[in-house]
């Protein structure tokens with residue numbers, strides 16, 4: 001009989017042969033990553049004669065999601081946004097746009113062409129982010145493939161090969177070869193024979209051999225996977241020399257190199273054609289006259305059976321009362337806005353820290369990376385710029401926009417520099433990978449998320465350690481997730497355990513909507529409301 | 533609904549030689565909606581100047597207009613906020629670096645209209661010791677902490693104590709009051725020497741919290 005191995009059995013088996021690290025990594029591969037099935041809330045249609053009102057603060061992805069779903073169900077919705085644009089962190093920069101960094105506003109001077117944009121916030125959509133994918137489809141947002149790992153890009157580390165950049169295919173092919181050789185050697189032990197049948201052991205060994213492209217003696221002697229030194233098509237191919245494994249161990253990139261194409265950044269990834277904010281534009285199209293820009297919210301007060309919001313616009317003061325408030329204003333900014341939230345709710349808001357993220361980009365005078373067989377993908381370096389991204393779109397066009405730095409957290413290095421220093425640093429560091437970088441790039445822009453107006457930070461950080469949330473942190477998380485006064489919902493990826501993904505922002509809006517519907521008794525009617 | 537002025541965008545993009553824009557140009561992008569104080573100051577200090585310790589923005593409601601003006605000019609003149617490892621000060625410096633005198637006046641006038649009740653004290657200390665230490669502060673800031681414009685000494689009552697705590701430490705470490713042209717700041721830096729320990733600072737702030745009530 002053909003019994004399917006359960007996940008637990010396999011983990012136990014692996015635990016018998018390996019370290020606990022093997023088990024941890026294996027569990028990630030076996031679908032223990034977040035579950036994101038299509039999860040649209042079911043909202044009973046509102047009574048047209050008595051529509052519940054909802055004021056949504058912040059036109060981030062979560063606020064737009066809430067507005068879209070509630071509007072569709074017949075709720076009376078309005079979105080109040082502080083910025084002159086919707087989208088929050090979902091932000092694409094194009095020709096003529098002003099980058100609203102506090103103290104350092106910039107104008108983007110890229111050529112005005114559809115492919116000459118820069119995704120300053122999100123740039124990748126994993127195909128498994130089902131709810132975000134759903135909205136792309138529903139809102140008519142055309143998608144194209146995004147390339148994360150490209151074997152033709154580089155790894156550059158000052159400690160490795162004297163700082164010379166090395167192609168991804170050389171680094172990963174050699175690393176896998178050596179690792180497979182080590183695995184093959186250790187797999188001949190009696191211990192292994194005890195754990196696997198002959199058939200299983202052979203299946204495992206053939207996988208190991210092919211993982212590293214080992215020869216018949218289970219040794220790594222180089223591989224054409226690293227590219228050809230010469231020939232290969234018309235003439236006999238000449239294999240490249242094997243690199244010294246120890247050289248590869250001088251960098252801390254091996255883990256990145258071998259995992260960047262796994263999990264949520266693994267294939268298949270998408271990007272909207274024309275920029276990530278095509279999603280925002282899709283929501284805006286679907287919500288005509290519902291979103292108000294350049295709004296200063298001055299007060300948010302719970303009033304027992306609703307929420308009173310005051311705001312200013314064009315020198316005028318306004319007040320609006322609604323049955324519900326969905327609020328994606330970043331918690332650390334919301335704490336500065338007068339409110340009457342319960343003290344433990346405010347404490348939770350005050351607790352949340354923010355990650356520091358920094359991106360910058362240049363317009364390339366020509367697509368020099370394509371001369372080097374690079375079409376999309378990421379180069380890694382140990383310098384503060386960390387990464388260079390090549391656009392997967394606009395292939396063979398005259399110019400392109402290249403990401404010149406992406407510090408995804410853990411420091412304010414670039415944020416602290418002046419605009420000129422930021423751009424000069426990016427050029428100097430990029431020159432270590434592309435020698436003619438200075439001549440080939442122009443019109444740099446920088447996005448320091450810690451300084452971007454109305455954001456002042458990136459993803460929420462609930463946990464102060466890598467060990468995950470403490471009990472206290474989890475308690476605060478649930479305090480802030482629950483509606484204040486039963487009427488005010490804090491939403492956004494800040495109310496998720498998987499921050500820094502648009503999918504989480506969407507799912508947080510769904511959570512709040514579902515909770516609201518449940519509290520209304522699932523009737524689409526106000527609690528306690530009598531039909532007369 | 534969109535309040536972008538695309539004509540202004542095009543003109544500006546064509547005219548700009550560097551990628552950064554002046555505050556005036558920046559304002560031109562936001563033709564509708566919000567003035568400079570609402571656009572820039574409110575993000576950190578709160579929409580009515582209530583203050584937000586989480587981002588290091590002190591309460592501005594009820595601040596003396598002359599003191600606010602002095603400090604804005606002081607930041608612009610790099611008396612304050614040049615040290616990049618003290619982020620709130622550095623952000624503040626950057627925020628006013630390009631402001632004209634007229635814009636500073638606009639911001640001062642607008643912020644004078646803000647009101648918000650004082651925030652609860654956060655510092656505990658020995659008020660008896662604090663009252664003794666305060667004697668040397670009183671010369672400039674007044675016995676009741678009411679302040680003295682002639683000496684450029686701001687009032688201390690109803691100010692955020694966490695903010696005063698930070699400022700005293702910034703004076704002590706020379707992050708404030710070190711610029712050769714910052715006469716009043718230098719005087720404060722010299723005076724703060726009487727507060728030798730964190731305990732001294734806590735005690736004097738605990739005492740200041742009792743003033744004016």
Ligand SMILES: Cc1cc2nc3c(=O)[nH]c(=O)nc-3n(C[C@H](O)[C@H](O)[C@H](O)COP(=O)(O)OP(=O)(O)OC[C@H]3O[C@@H](n4cnc5c(N)ncnc54)[C@H](O)[C@@H]3O)c2cc1C
Pocket residue numbers: 057058059060061062063080081082083086087088089090120121122123124125295296297328329330333337357358359449453454455458459491492493494499500501502503504505
């Ligand atoms: C550098 C970077 C890279 C990322 N990469 C990816 C990626 O590849 N894929 C992905 O899916 N996600 C990515 N993300 C995460 C993604 O951008 C966020 O998860 C998502 O956009 C958050 O949406 P949100 O609804 O929480 O709102 P936010 O984007 O946090 O929006 C908050 C909104 O509130 C507004 N606001 C602030 N103050 C006020 C006020 N006082 N009154 C009214 N409105 C106010 C803001 O202007 C803003 O519009 C990335 C983010 C960054 C910064």
